[in-house]
Amino acid sequence: MKSTLKTLMLTAAVLAAPVMGNAQSSDAKLHYVLVSHAPDSDSWWNTVKNGIALAGEQMGVEVEYRNPPTGDLADMARIIEQTTASQPDGIITTLADFDVLSGPIKAAVAQGIDVIIMNSGSPAQAAEVGALMYVGQPEYDAGLAAGQRAKRDGIHSFLCVNHYISSPSSTERCQGFADGLGIELGNQMIDSGQDPSEIKNRVLAYLSANPTTEAVLTLGPTSADPTILALQENGLAGSIYFGTFDLGEEIVKGLKSGIIKWGIDQQPFLQAYLPVVVLTNYDRYGVLPGNNINSGPGFVTKDGLAKVEEFAGKFR
The missing domain is CATH 3.40.50.2300 (Response regulator)
Structure with a gap:
């Protein structure tokens, strides 16, 4: 995994454009929150939780996962509002319904909180709400x-x-x-x-x-x-x-x-892992990849199951 992280960091360094913004000291304890639209019953999101846990450990930051227990999008909008009020260093969120969620996300951006859209939504919608970037599968x-x-x-x-x-x-x-x-x-x-x-x-x-x-x-x-x-x-x-x-x-x-x-x-591990890495480096060093990241689609068939079978439900 260390070699994987080095590869990701090298790629980010090549693509990054320096931003002379509010870069923080690398000693600062950063706190991020990922808000998803998934109900508690959806086991697919366990891979997302594993992604933020590993990224948080490797980057030395705190990352929380929050979601509406039943998948209710109005409830999710309230969670984003509550998260904004707690003033984290960044919010990573899905954009499952633009009409319901764009308002709370724009409000977070207006308060100076960096936002990355992951999983659902689109690069165009991420730009419209003022997010730094989009990581996911169109x-x-x-x-x-x-x-x-x-x-x-x-x-x-x-x-x-x-x-x-x-x-x-x-x-x-x-x-x-x-x-x-x-x-x-x-x-x-x-x-x-x-x-x-x-x-x-x-x-x-x-x-x-x-x-x-x-x-x-x-x-x-x-x-x-x-x-x-x-x-x-x-x-x-x-x-x-x-x-x-x-x-x-x-x-x-x-x-x-x-x-x-x-x-x-659609590689949900990357959808969760990469935003934490990007936000951490943006806060610490003021660098940001110049492009959105498409994590999928990739087709998996019977012929390519070795790694998938080993890590299904954990990292795949």
């Missing part, structure tokens, strides 16, 4: 790339299992996939909710009512894991084209067994 582009891949594989119809339909970035994944296929999204996206049993039942119901569906797209472990069970129950596991966003232990098992064709790795 969701529509990732969905588009996945749809284009599926089209090359001969797919013409699909089911998108959206377990977080209140988040616009989730819908962007489904819409991008449809556009990549060159078809209308229409009713091919379902609101599955987040209860595993309900997700499984809704997938079974959709595929029963639409037996000519050629592919299934899930948006992460929350929807992928119950969908695997649904396909095993109706006999379609391994025969229906199945792609998913994100990685997790059951997704890796699905890739290995051939149930899942590919997973899209």
